[in-house]
Amino acid sequence: MxxxxxxxxxxxGDRDLLDRVRADMPDEECLYDLAExxxxxxxxxxxxxxxxxxxxxxxxxxxxxxxxxxxxAISHQLRVLKQARLVRNxxxxxQIYYSLADDHVRTIIxxxxxxxxx
Amino acid sequence: MxxxxxxxxxxxGDRDLLDRVRADMPDEECLYDLAExxxxxxxxxxxxxxxxxxxxxxxxxxxxxxxxxxxxAISHQLRVLKQARLVRNxxxxxQIYYSLADDHVRTIIxxxxxxxxx
DNA sequence: TAATCATGTGAACATCTTTTCATGTGATAT
DNA sequence: ATATCACATGAAAAGATGTTCACATGATTA
Numbered sequence: 228m229x230x231x232x233x234x235x236x237x238x239x240g241d242r243d244l245l246d247r248v249r250a251d252m253p254d255e256e257c258l259y260d261l262a263e264x265x266x267x268x269x270x271x272x273x274x275x276x277x278x279x280x281x282x283x284x285x286x287x288x289x290x291x292x293x294x295x296x297x298x299x300a301i302s303h304q305l306r307v308l309k310q311a312r313l314v315r316n317x318x319x320x321x322q323i324y325y326s327l328a329d330d331h332v333r334t335i336i337x338x339x340x341x342x343x344x345x
Numbered sequence: 346m347x348x349x350x351x352x353x354x355x356x357x358g359d360r361d362l363l364d365r366v367r368a369d370m371p372d373e374e375c376l377y378d379l380a381e382x383x384x385x386x387x388x389x390x391x392x393x394x395x396x397x398x399x400x401x402x403x404x405x406x407x408x409x410x411x412x413x414x415x416x417x418a419i420s421h422q423l424r425v426l427k428q429a430r431l432v433r434n435x436x437x438x439x440q441i442y443y444s445l446a447d448d449h450v451r452t453i454i455x456x457x458x459x460x461x462x463x
Numbered sequence: 464t465a466a467t468c469a470t471g472t473g474a475a476c477a478t479c480t481t482t483t484c485a486t487g488t489g490a491t492a493t
Numbered sequence: 494a495t496a497t498c499a500c501a502t503g504a505a506a507a508g509a510t511g512t513t514c515a516c517a518t519g520a521t522t523a
Contacts, residue, residue: 248400248411258389258396260461261454266387270481271380275370282366287500293366300482302501312463321490321499331460335453336379342449343378345430388511405470418512420471439469439520 267311268335272296273304277332280314284326385429386453390414391422394443395450398432402444 252258267273275294279285287305291298305325308314313332316325327333370376385391393412397403405423409416423443426432431450434443445451 244401245407245411248397248403251400252393252396252411257458257461258392261457262387262389262392264457264461265383265392266480269380269384269387271376272481274376274380274383278370278376279366282369283362285366288498289363293363293370297483298500299484299502302499303481306501312460318490321497323500329460331456335456335460338449338453338456339379339382340375342430342447342453343375343382384510390511406468415513416470417472417514420469421511424471436520439467441470 264311267307267313268339270304272300273308274336276301276304276308277313277327277336280325280327281333284324286322286324288322290325382429385425385431386457388422390418391426392454394419394422394426395431395445395454398443398445399451402442404437404440404442406440408443 253261268277272294276290279290279293285293287301288298290305291301294301305314305316308325309316312328314325315328316323318324371379386395390412394408397408397411403411405419406416408423409419412419423432423434426443427434430446432443433446434441436442
């Protein structure tokens with residue numbers, strides 16, 4: 228028996244399997260963007276900011292107060308969230324109000340919650 | 346006019362709003378776990394591994410070949426994926442086959458894709 | 464048993480991240 | 494205009510992360 232046919236599952240199609248996997252793989256750029264997106268969710272400060280915005284739009288100093296962090300730290304993170312188009316902002320006088328950009332945020336976080344609650 | 350009533354949106358409920366936001370915030374541990382989970386998705390190597398496993402279960406060396414990376418690097422990443430319970434494995438002779446642990450993986454990645462395709 | 468194959472793992476290195484600190488910008492009020 | 498408030502931003506320091514390298518483990522075969 229040839230060595231490439233040694234095991235069940237992966238044995239059948241075989242040389243084709245890896246080719247098929249390669250073929251179905253999205254392009255490099257897409258995968259990179261996807262990883263970048265999840266990286267944004269991968270920080271508890273940013274997760275907390277997003278959760279805060281679930282309730283209502285908030286200005287920077289309010290977020291800072293709720294999370295008990297410096298305004299500067301929050302501002303840096305809001306920039307990351309904005310670049311990922313997860314939040315939007317609008318100015319009102321001196322303050323700038325941030326809100327969730329769309330519903331994917333809720334869905335993604337919701338699915339994440341489901342997974343850890345297993 | 347008192348300064349705390351200066352703007353529209355956040356002005357009404359007011360002192361209550363931040364309290365409400367604080368109240369609805371999941372506990373620290375939960376938020377941390379959630380961030381940890383997304384951190385796992387936040388690396389293009391791991392995303393590529395997961396995508397490869399969309400197609401079929403695969404052994405470590407096959408994954409390494411498909412991604413054109415060293416077996417060691419893949420092994421390290423599989424450990425991370427396993428600790429996050431995103432993949433499972435089974436032994437078959439010398440080889441160890443990895444597969445997706447559940448459907449949250451597909452859902453989460455799918456939602457991520459939708460977001461970047463905007 | 465010894466050799467070999469597939470995989471796991473610890474340490475080291477380079478790189479990237481997050482926060483802090485100091486300062487810059489834009490808007491309001493005096 | 495000047496002071497003040499809310500926010501943004503660059504640089505630096507501390508910490509976390511991913512890959513490589515060398516080696517260990519576990520299973521098969523000779």
